[in-house]
Amino acid sequence: MKQLQGMLAFVETATSGSLRAAAERLEVTPAAVSKSLARLESQLGVRLLNRSTRRVALTAEGQRFLGKARAALRALDEAVADVTQAALAxxxxxxxxxxxxxxxxxxxxxxxxxxxxxxxxxxxxxxxxxxxxxxxxxxxxxxxxxxxxxxxxxxxxxxxxxxxxxxxxxxxxxxxxxxxxxxxxxxxxxxxxxxxxxxxxxxxxxxxxxxxxxxxxxxxxxxxxxxxxxxxxxxxxxxxxxxxxxxxxxxxxxxxxxxxxxxxxxxxxxxxxxxxxxxxxxxxxxxxxxxxxxxxxxxxxxxxxxxxxxxxxxxxxxxxxxxxxxxxxxxxxxxxx
The missing domain is CATH 3.40.190.290 (D-Maltodextrin-Binding Protein; domain 2)
Structure with a gap:
């Protein structure tokens, strides 16, 4: 799934409101989050977030994509959990x-x-x-x-x-x-x-x-x-x-x-x-x-x-x-x- 890294970066940035907060939650650098976002936008051919030095804001396309991205990641999370949770104490x-x-x-x-x-x-x-x-x-x-x-x-x-x-x-x-x-x-x-x-x-x-x-x-x-x-x-x-x-x-x-x-x-x-x-x-x-x-x-x-x-x-x-x-x-x- 080529877009997984970008979707994670996008959802966490949209949820937390900043690249730095998203980076902390994903345990990567803000530069890595920015790079993943840019790659995802390039693959989709649309801008999802307007960025400034202090904050980020969803575009209209980003607003529509956010709900579907969250649902897709939750489904993946649940599928992985169903397989692995029994083996994890x-x-x-x-x-x-x-x-x-x-x-x-x-x-x-x-x-x-x-x-x-x-x-x-x-x-x-x-x-x-x-x-x-x-x-x-x-x-x-x-x-x-x-x-x-x-x-x-x-x-x-x-x-x-x-x-x-x-x-x-x-x-x-x-x-x-x-x-x-x-x-x-x-x-x-x-x-x-x-x-x-x-x-x-x-x-x-x-x-x-x-x-x-x-x-x-x-x-x-x-x-x-x-x-x-x-x-x-x-x-x-x-x-x-x-x-x-x-x-x-x-x-x-x-x-x-x-x-x-x-x-x-x-x-x-x-x-x-x-x-x-x-x-x-x-x-x-x-x-x-x-x-x-x-x-x-x-x-x-x-x-x-x-x-x-x-x-x-x-x-x-x-x-x-x-x-x-x-x-x-x-x-x-x-x-x-």
Whole structure:
């Protein structure tokens, strides 16, 4: 395959944004990368990248070629891995970046079996809620939740992340159970915030309007940077919060939390995703950790529950309506169609 060297140089340069970064990832000199690119462009008869001393930019032809080149290299990588992986014992260091709450509850429990299965592996897990650039920070694997957009990373879906509104029974006895979206403004509201991210609005289905959604932007009395800390505040009778179903589930089962407005609240379309950089020859050490974690997540039944399934299994999980004990609500919900 005459173009292989050039395709590797092209994809790595387009992904990293510079010849120097591509050279470091390919373990060659920038001059070698430039030469491979020039040879590939000569063979194709088109310019794929516009280069300057500081940066590179894809041409229109390069943009079209990039996706196909990545797909071809991934296919080659998988073919080689299928033949050789069985003969290679994974070994070496694998760096994993994951949010604190998900990491503690779902990733850390998978590590003892992983270490026993692959004694040559060293797994370094970084628990941090801040967004991270996997390539720039040197991570092999990232696990994050949210609205997943297209990127230059390989993305493997772990599960959906339905959101729920919750409060403690004691708080609801004192403050009353909100029966409408606008009634939420009468209550003490809690929220989680992440560095560099705008406040997350709470979304609701609009009664009688098919497909319409209400956006309610809470004005939290208390906010924290960790989802588990948010649940701790709710358990301490501090107020009402929107949180992931997986965080609330253990406490819904014990009766320490109640679901609010489940017939109106929109669980959203967030997902938890495992992703890693596009590497043409994914190291066996990384592949072993990826597949072991995904298998662990597949077997975790609680990760894949929906709100409807929880309500069916736990009929008492939804708070029963009771009169609110506060002043009239101040409408703050906007309609999205």
């Amino acid at each position: 994974p070994s070496g260091r694998v760096r994993v970046s994951v949010g604190m709450a998900f990491g503690r509850r779902w990733v850390l429990p998978a590590l003892p079996a992983l270490a026993q299965r692959y004694p040559g592996l060293s797994v370094d897990v970084d628990l941090d809620n801040r967004p991270v650039d996997l390539v720039a920070s040197g991570f092999d694997i990232g696990i994050r939740g949210g609205l997943i957009e297209n990127s230059s990373l390989v993305a493997r879906r772990i599960c959906h992340l339905p959101l729920v509104l919750v409060a403690s029974p004691r708080y609801l006895e004192q403050a009353g159970v909100p029966q409408t979206v606008d009634a939420l403004a009468q209550h003490r509201l809690l929220a989680v915030h992440f560095a560099g991210a705008p406040p997350t609005p709470w979304r609701f289905r609009k009664p009688g309007a098919r497909g319409a959604r209400l956006h309610f932007t809470p004005e939290p009395r208390l906010s924290v940077s960790d989802p588990e800390a948010l649940v701790d505040l709710v358990l301490a009778d501090a107020g009402i919060a929107q949180t992931g179903l997986s965080h609330a589930l253990p406490h819904l089962r014990t009766g320490r939390l109640r679901l609010l407005l489940p017939e109106l609240h929109d669980p959203g379309s967030r997902e938890m995703v495992l992703h890693y950089p596009h590497r043409q020859f994914l190291a066996p050490r990384v592949r072993a950790v990826v597949e072991a974690l995904l298998e662990h997540f597949r077997q975790a039944a609680d990760l894949h529950l929906t709100v409807a399934q929880v309500l069916e299994a736990l009929p008492g999980a939804a708070a029963e309506a009771s009169p609110a004990r506060r002043s009239p609500a101040r409408p703050r919900a906007s309609v999205e169609r």
